Amino acid sequence: MKLLKKLFIDCETSALYCDKAQYNEATSMEKFQLKLHIVICKICRSHSIKNTKLTKACNKANLAKMPETDKAALKSKLEKEIGN
Amino acid sequence: MTNHIIDATKWVDRYSDYLYNYTIVRVNEHEVAQDLISETFFAGLKSSKNFKGEASERTWLISILKRKIIDHYRKTNSNKGKAEVRMQYSSEDAEGDWLEERVQDPFDKTAEDTIENEELGGAIYDCLDKLPVKQASIFKMKTIDNFDTEAICNEYNITPSNLWVIIHRARTSLSSCLEENWL
Ligand SMILES: [Zn+2]
Numbered sequence: 001m002k003l004l005k006k007l008f009i010d011c012e013t014s015a016l017y018c019d020k021a022q023y024n025e026a027t028s029m030e031k032f033q034l035k036l037h038i039v040i041c042k043i044c045r046s047h048s049i050k051n052t053k054l055t056k057a058c059n060k061a062n063l064a065k066m067p068e069t070d071k072a073a074l075k076s077k078l079e080k081e082i083g084n
Numbered sequence: 085m086t087n088h089i090i091d092a093t094k095w096v097d098r099y100s101d102y103l104y105n106y107t108i109v110r111v112n113e114h115e116v117a118q119d120l121i122s123e124t125f126f127a128g129l130k131s132s133k134n135f136k137g138e139a140s141e142r143t144w145l146i147s148i149l150k151r152k153i154i155d156h157y158r159k160t161n162s163n164k165g166k167a168e169v170r171m172q173y174s175s176e177d178a179e180g181d182w183l184e185e186r187v188q189d190p191f192d193k194t195a196e197d198t199i200e201n202e203e204l205g206g207a208i209y210d211c212l213d214k215l216p217v218k219q220a221s222i223f224k225m226k227t228i229d230n231f232d233t234e235a236i237c238n239e240y241n242i243t244p245s246n247l248w249v250i251i252h253r254a255r256t257s258l259s260s261c262l263e264e265n266w267l
Binding site for chain 1: 092093095096097100101103104105108109118121122125126129201202204205208209224225226227228229233248251252255258259262263266267
């Protein structure tokens with residue numbers, strides 16, 4: 001009974017596990033609980049589908065950003081220039 | 085009366101990722117991209133009086149960056165003795181024209197895919213622009229840099245549950261922003 005209770009999670013927890021799963025940071029147990037929840041919860045099911053689509057889109061877009069160290073260097077260079 | 089005061093101290097935070105994403109697919113070299121963006125900011129600083137506020141700051145910076153990239157193309161192409169890259173711009177923001185020039189490489193079979201993915205990337209960045217700066221930064225560090233949770237928490241001095249709340253908000257906003265055209 002206790003185990004059964006543990007298997008069922010609420011919508012908030014399901015949203016958290018779903019986000020973690022997008023970054024491969026959900027444990028097997030969390031993934032299982034999530035799957036179980038979205039079988040019975042329509043809202044979380046549709047959220048999960050959307051969330052996964054976003055992950056796919058981000059991967060497909062092959063996004064790039066400036067590395068943080070380069071950003072910091074550029075920032076101080078620029079601030080120096082502005083200061084003069 | 086609108087005042088177009090430029091706050092260049094915020095440029096790096098606001099635009100460097102977007103400009104980098106735009107540049108790296110075109111020059112394929114980190115150092116070059118970094119230099120071009122740096123030059124763009126400095127050129128922008130010098131000509132900030134010319135900024136009329138008609139376009140967004142980002143669009144204005146991109147227009148400067150584009151010219152820098154074209155110059156870079158010309159330089160490398162003439163170094164290699166190749167034909168000069170022809171760039172025709174009908175207007176300041178004719179991004180599409182340039183993309184078409186790039187597609188015409190017959191050896192680049194994946195060009196069409198690349199264009200589509202690049203448009204998608206642009207759309208994601210446009211949506212990221214609508215998020216609060218901190219939220220967008222954390223999302224990008226997690227999703228693009230692939231920093232682990234702990235590293236970001238240390239950087240921003242937040243707890244993991246704070247982080248997941250921020251990520252959740254960012255993802256929800258992004259999903260609905262992209263939904264109509266892209267997801
Ligand atoms: Zn639910």
